[in-house]
Amino acid sequence: MWKRNEDAAPATHRFHGIAKTQLPQVREHMSSGIQLWEPGPVPSGLLAALRKSKQPLILTHIYPDGDALGSAVSMHRTLQQLGARPRTFLTHPVPAKLSFIDHDSVAELLDGEPSSKQLDAAREADLIIVVDTSTRDRLGHMKSAIELSDAPRVCIDHHLDGDMDFFSEIWCEPGSPSTGNLVLEVIEALECELLSTTAESLFVAIATDTGWFRYSNSGSVAYRYAAKLVELGVDPEPIFQRIFQSFSMQRTLLLGDLLAALESREGNKIVFSVLSEPMRRHRGVDLEDLDGFVDSLGQVGGSEIVILVVEVGAGRYKVSLRSRGEFSVHTIAAHFDGGGHAKAAGCRLEGTEEQILSRLLAECRKTLGVGGAA
Known part of the structure; x- marks a missing residue:
């Protein structure tokens, strides 16, 4: 098991999780199917930034999948519970089979380049939150907008590569089955109620990124988190039918x-x-x-x-x-x-x-x- 390393990054930002110098070893071990990540403390700096923000902007990668959308809308609803006024932007449409995740339509789809109102929202945001990617080029049309923003940028992700210096706080756990696992940890650390809609969104995030628990990244962690969400009322059968058995x-x-x-x-x-x-x-x-x-x-x-x-x-x-x-x-x-x-x-x-x-x-x-x- 890798130990967390908060001292391996330059002083210009704080990196939590696997250090850059450990990435070759991480890739080797992940290829052999070894589960690297176990739940641990959520970085205090990340939690402080989330609690402080009143007008956050939430982003994820181009062509959002179940993990990206589930993580983004879950963060949106959680920050609303904290009294914030979040905005969540998507640069590309969501696959029809995943549209039920955002049943309350909290995510806004950009129509090509951001509109003047959407650019204003980026400029007025007091915190930029990026989930399920730490690579700025995967932010699509929003990349240039947030590069010009003075707001601090935080990231929650589980991918191996990224622009770590781009964020003031980054929680990256390459061994996590999904970003949804990490978002669930954040919600619990913020001591927010886990809404039924959010529980369903996070179940979709975990289930889709593990190929409905068939891929080698599943491990015991994915099953434990899924069980926790099922105990909270999530019904897997209709979710499976919507995602995997409802094709045109x-x-x-x-x-x-x-x-x-x-x-x-x-x-x-x-x-x-x-x-x-x-x-x-x-x-x-x-x-x-x-x-x-x-x-x-x-x-x-x-x-x-x-x-x-x-x-x-x-x-x-x-x-x-x-x-x-x-x-x-x-x-x-x-x-x-x-x-x-x-x-x-x-x-x-x-x-x-x-x-x-x-x-x-x-x-x-x-x-x-x-x-x-x-």
Whole structure:
């Protein structure tokens, strides 16, 4: 178990959790499935900032998933309980299957670039709170706005890489199953009542980031936290049905198209498929409704690395990577300036489909220690 290290960061900010110098060891241990994080004291500086704030702005990463949205709206409701007037901005739409998390519509969707009113909200905020990412480039259109803000910036995250110097307080626990686990710790440390809506949002955060408790990042911690939320009244069955069993016919047909285009290399050790924009438009499916596609590709026996390449614009591609073995896909994503976790990571690339596949396959072979033709 790693000890907390609050002395490893420069004096310009305070970093809590795993120190930068420990990251190589963290990646190695996370690849082997060892659970690193156990609940401990929430950083006092983070709690003080949250208690003091009266007009906070809450942000999360582009293309928000269940952990991002669940953590953000849970923080929003909790700060309202403390008497604050929070604003929560999303830079991209939420997948339809996750919209129930924000049933009270506390999150505001930016329509492209922030409006003048939204920029004013960023300037007037007395605290910027970022959840589920510590990388400023993943804040989308809000990046430049908060860079110009004089408000202190705090972060709650569980990803391996980030811009640690960007925050005055950062609580980063790469071994945590989800950011939702950390937000639950914050809520309890603030001694706020855990609302039923918040409990449901946090259950979604934990359940989706662990693949409904199937991924290696689950560990006993994820199950204990889930049990706590179920004891508070969360009903897992309807949540599972909404997220995993309520897909449209068009999305299901598109998944069939993707599986029909499936390819493999190195004796099925590398499995990949490309979802082109024409394929997606033919079925009428939005980009935000593709969550989970990459996991469907990993059903091939013997696969070690799974790759989904999605065309998001002319010459622009979003890459999702999954590891089903001992190899870390985080190192592959990091090679292309991406990030994530040892078992699940991603990046964005530009070029032709052929160029991108060639680059990805070459890096995958290097990771696997094998050779072969593209």
